[in-house]
Amino acid sequence: MKAIIIYFTGTYNTLHLVNKIKSRFADLFKEINVFSIDSDSKSIDLHNYDLIIFSYPIYAFNMPNIFFNYIKKLKLPKSKDYIIAKQSGEPLSLNDSSSYPLIHLIKKAKGNIKNEYHFLYPYNIHFRYDDNFIKELFNYNDKLLDILIYEYKNNIIRKIKYNPFYAFNSFIFKIQRLGGPINSKFYKVNYTKCIHCNKCLINCPTKNIILINDKYKFNTKCVMCMRCSFYCPKDAIEIGLFKSWKVNGKYDLNKIEESNSLDGHYLKNHTSKFFKLFPKKIKKIEDLHSKYFNLRTKVNQNDSRPRLNCRGFLFFHI
Ligand SMILES: Cc1cc2nc3c(=O)[nH]c(=O)nc-3n(C[C@H](O)[C@H](O)[C@H](O)COP(=O)(O)O)c2cc1C
Numbered sequence: 001m002k003a004i005i006i007y008f009t010g011t012y013n014t015l016h017l018v019n020k021i022k023s024r025f026a027d028l029f030k031e032i033n034v035f036s037i038d039s040d041s042k043s044i045d046l047h048n049y050d051l052i053i054f055s056y057p058i059y060a061f062n063m064p065n066i067f068f069n070y071i072k073k074l075k076l077p078k079s080k081d082y083i084i085a086k087q088s089g090e091p092l093s094l095n096d097s098s099s100y101p102l103i104h105l106i107k108k109a110k111g112n113i114k115n116e117y118h119f120l121y122p123y124n125i126h127f128r129y130d131d132n133f134i135k136e137l138f139n140y141n142d143k144l145l146d147i148l149i150y151e152y153k154n155n156i157i158r159k160i161k162y163n164p165f166y167a168f169n170s171f172i173f174k175i176q177r178l179g180g181p182i183n184s185k186f187y188k189v190n191y192t193k194c195i196h197c198n199k200c201l202i203n204c205p206t207k208n209i210i211l212i213n214d215k216y217k218f219n220t221k222c223v224m225c226m227r228c229s230f231y232c233p234k235d236a237i238e239i240g241l242f243k244s245w246k247v248n249g250k251y252d253l254n255k256i257e258e259s260n261s262l263d264g265h266y267l268k269n270h271t272s273k274f275f276k277l278f279p280k281k282i283k284k285i286e287d288l289h290s291k292y293f294n295l296r297t298k299v300n301q302n303d304s305r306p307r308l309n310c311r312g313f314l315f316f317h318i
């Protein structure tokens, strides 16, 4: 049995998720390959894989164009299993429609869509998340990952609802239309801070940054992934029209995950409008998690293998 995870990441949150998925599938698959999309990516042959997982960050209720354009060119094999593992900063249901085009492609290819899962990671644009909040999101992600593995092992397939209003919203907010042709022109480097390390230029996934006469120029291929400004060691890049939403500097995700000093109970003390979005989503996953895992304990307390072997049709989205 072979699996592949195909992903795009801007600021490496998706990569963090992909590594977790990979390690959780390790005992189920003889071989798991991981493939990252950037503008130089060559086409890959998917016919030898039994399971194909797509993973991406959500940009204004859409998947990254660079990712979808790549998938469109692939020949998706029929009768194979597919899972979508998307991730983003907040749990709004409006984000659900980001995967509609991908689901359409998989269905057209007669693939078996197992399920899709929405993981939560810190914002890389808008504002910075507190480490303890990230810890709380990781607790949610761990449960969701348990669910993903359990549902795959037990062939539990949930119906994916189509919501035309969400689809319309995704169309309207396609921020990437602005990214390359318009916003790129307003990117600026502050040369009083810049140390000419070339990190931005080397790491841009679309090779959108070039150096002319010692000045960095941003072309029109920007996908707004934020990698250049987020990882600039001197916080020297302004992100054009969205400059007030800039977040600079990496989150140390592994350190946060392993930390014993963070209790992961951030939301109980933060009840402003934005944070109110989270508890309902978290509760839904906790309930499903305890439903699956309590059931497993009841079925056979001495046997760690899940025994539920049915096709469940649960009419809600996670
Ligand atoms: C241009 C842009 C638009 C975004 N729009 C959304 C959004 O609509 N909803 C959301 O929850 N997060 C949004 N985010 C946040 C990212 O999805 C989130 O930070 C994600 O973890 C980044 O993943 P990456 O590090 O793999 O690129 C946006 C980020 C960017 C850069």
Ligand code: SF4
Pocket: 189, 193, 194, 195, 196, 197, 198, 199, 200, 201, 228, 231, 232, 233, 234, 235, 236, 237
């Ligand atoms: S990453 Fe920042 S400091 Fe380095 S070259 Fe780019 S703008 Fe300058």
Ligand code: SF4
Pocket: 203, 204, 205, 206, 207, 208, 209, 218, 221, 222, 223, 224, 225, 226, 227, 228, 229
């Ligand atoms: S210019 Fe910056 S934000 Fe745009 S694609 Fe390149 S790294 Fe991403």
